[in-house]
Amino acid sequence: MPQPRIAFVGFGEAARCFASHLAAQTDAPMVAFCQGKTNAPPYSAAFRAMAASCGVMLVDRLEDLSDADVIFSAVVVAVAAETGEAISRIIRPGSLVVDINAATPRTKKQVAAAVEARGGLFADANLMGSVDLYGAAVPLYTSGSGAARFAETFGPLGFRIEVAGADAGTAAAVKMLRSVVTKGMEALLVEALTAATLAGVRDETMRGLCASMDATTFSKFLDMCVRSDVLHAERRAVEMDGVAAGLRELGFDPVMTTATAARLKVSARLGLREEFLERSGYSADEVLDRYAHVVSGASAGLEDRP
Template sequence: MTQGIHMTQQVIGFVGFGEAAQCFATHLAAKGRVKGGSAPLVFCDGKTNRPPYSEAFRSMASDCGVELVDSLPALMARADIVFSAVVVATAVPVGQAIASLVRPDMLVVDVNASTPKAKRLVGDAVAAHGGAFVDANLMGAVSIYGAAVPLYCSGDGAARFAELFAPLGFTIEQAGPEAGTAAAVKMLRSVVTKGMEALIVEALTAASLAGVRSEALRGICEPMDATRYSKFVDMCVRTDVLHAERRAVEMDGIAEGLREIGLQPIMTEATAARLWTSARLGLRDDFAARQAYSADDVLDAYAARAADLPRR
């Protein structure tokens, strides 16, 4: 198989069949962009779905337009392009099992939300068997974007993946040839997105207990709706270096207030700890004396000090 071969000559397989895999496979089946008109192949060996597959799962697979196979070797023997779409806990062993069955020049697309190290381990295993690897990361929800969900990709197979799948409606941005590069960006994005989710849920649960849910929701949303998120991020970083200690003291008090209304302040305590960490870097006076500075200046100073900071 070479880069110039058309997508209609490829057999596509999915290992794992969760939300993302179902979305991608259904989209591809509808496009009919598989070898000889055959359906995408699917193999599952998880806690919920595994051979012998239940009638309910077989019915769902049929509705998605895919063909179920009963073993990984059976899938690997027929597929040219394989998506690994399993739970994070099994991403490395499954990826290595896929790699052990890779034929030269096969394309392995790892869409799992794994760490950069995990992606590199699988990528190295694929390369050792002559395959090409794509560290592909969903930068949004398939429930919102469908198959056009932005995919941030790196690895030696990323360029080929983009060439083959972009014409089919996939949204692919390349981050370079090294596996793990794209995963690092996805991981750090998740620090913010999942962290915001946890903070919002904690705050609104507390608001519900206090009987001020609608008022709190308005107080949270209106300032955010009034500005661009990039400006908010810039403000957070630039003011953190000046006000982290004051804010940490405030959050310690808020944590006590949440306990008083009956809620364990998990995220609030974590926020206070993060602010105390910034304060202990001892950079406030330096930045307060500057006439001007940027968020990059603050982050560079934090990075230089953070490695030497003792743990609380």
Template sequence: MSHPVIGFVGFGEAAQCFARHFSGQGVAGMLVFCEGATNRPPYSPAFRASVAAHGARLVDSLEALAAAADIIVSAVVVATAAGVGQAIAAAARPGALVVDINAATPSAKRLVAEAVAARGGQYVDANLMGAVGLYGPAVPLYCSGSGMARFIATFAPLGLVIEDAGPEAGTAAAVKMLRSVVTKGIEALVMEALTAASAAGVRQEALRGICGPMDATSFSTFVDMCVRTDVLHAERRAVEMDGVIEGLRELGLDPVMTVATAARLRASAALGLRAEFAARGAYTADAVLDAYAARMA
């Protein structure tokens, strides 16, 4: 039984990982089109060889790829994702499935989905919920959109790990976006803290102080604690961070993330909910979040 023709628009780390995996699963006839800063027609011999080694073949235009592909995977840099998505929608054949794995905003993905639907195609808002370099082709994919049934039927048998977030494009992208607030934010905080620790000559000691408490509990427990105590202690913690800001500046660092942390804590305190929750005694993290949302509405 023949497999649908898969075309990749963009051929970075994620596309290469999936193409290599699909080729190993016996998928043939994959196509690639690139028009980025590094690789674009006329392609270099080295890039042609690399694409061939992944089991695919280069084409010289998006129109050529769209004319032949049953499934088009958009895998470009986020700065061009919306424009490329619109171009794919305009070129795709009726009935094509467009799989958008770019880290674009929910609204950008909804606009592309609408353009694809207008051409008689289906769309999947697919989001990599981890690093391809770590997970390989088993990277969890959190997805939504009109083409979910077809996407799962086609790619789950090839070993992709897919979670269905529903039929609406943008739903999955919203979760990915908010997850990125935490994951990229943690990265930035860790780098600011450990850069300062290095400047102070206490890198290993600071690393133990950071990792020890985190290793002793689950991350979900830590998040629950953060939310429940924020409503009570945000103002005091903001004042503490003012002192940390001064200390980091004394070490010669620009405390970008620490300044933002103090501002975020003051924003929580400004909601004026401390007395209400202090009087409750027991409450859940959901109760805090609901109260914050209501106060900010």
């Protein structure tokens, strides 16, 4: 099987990582086009040299990628949609577009439709980790019409690709919701530990957090959070309002603490506490199903208002 001709639109950290790995695995020709704030034609000598060290030749026009078999879209989220549509206008039928941008499910579906209208295949590929940590072996959760082909072509080259189905946007939705947790945890931890530093109790706070989190698995912790939220959200919201006041006394703006209190109040207002108190037992799935049912009903009511 001939080596695919590979191109990149955007050549940031992830694209450079993938290109360097591919250069070591295959002699497939690779080119890249950039039109960003930092790197754009005419490219600097330093940027050209960096690309060459990754086995990539830079081109001056997007149209110069039209003979590529596989095009990776690796740009900033703000231009992901317009870049994807621009790529769709230059591809050949049968080409594969791999979108690794952290774009929304709607954007991924929009780009997929444009690519498929021109006879191409689309892979909604999402990095489920950092290339700093995993390198080119970063897990890629992928869906779309081209997901299977992406896995078949790049899996043997060392890429870790999990196919989530043939619908673009499915994988992006999982990535988006995972980010709610991972980035939210980062923000919560940074807020708590910065405040702990101001209060002079950072080491003690770190020990307390790590001891409780290390004592169980994350899956058990998640299950406990959801099942207890339906019963205790109102009380916990009051507690967090008090915590926010305490942080302000330290001269600290409790952004995430305030948001936590607001989120708990939303759960309390769903009015499901008594229903679950009467149950002899229930699962986290049952809580989430009821939350979703009540929330969707409330949303429908708002849409029906004149």
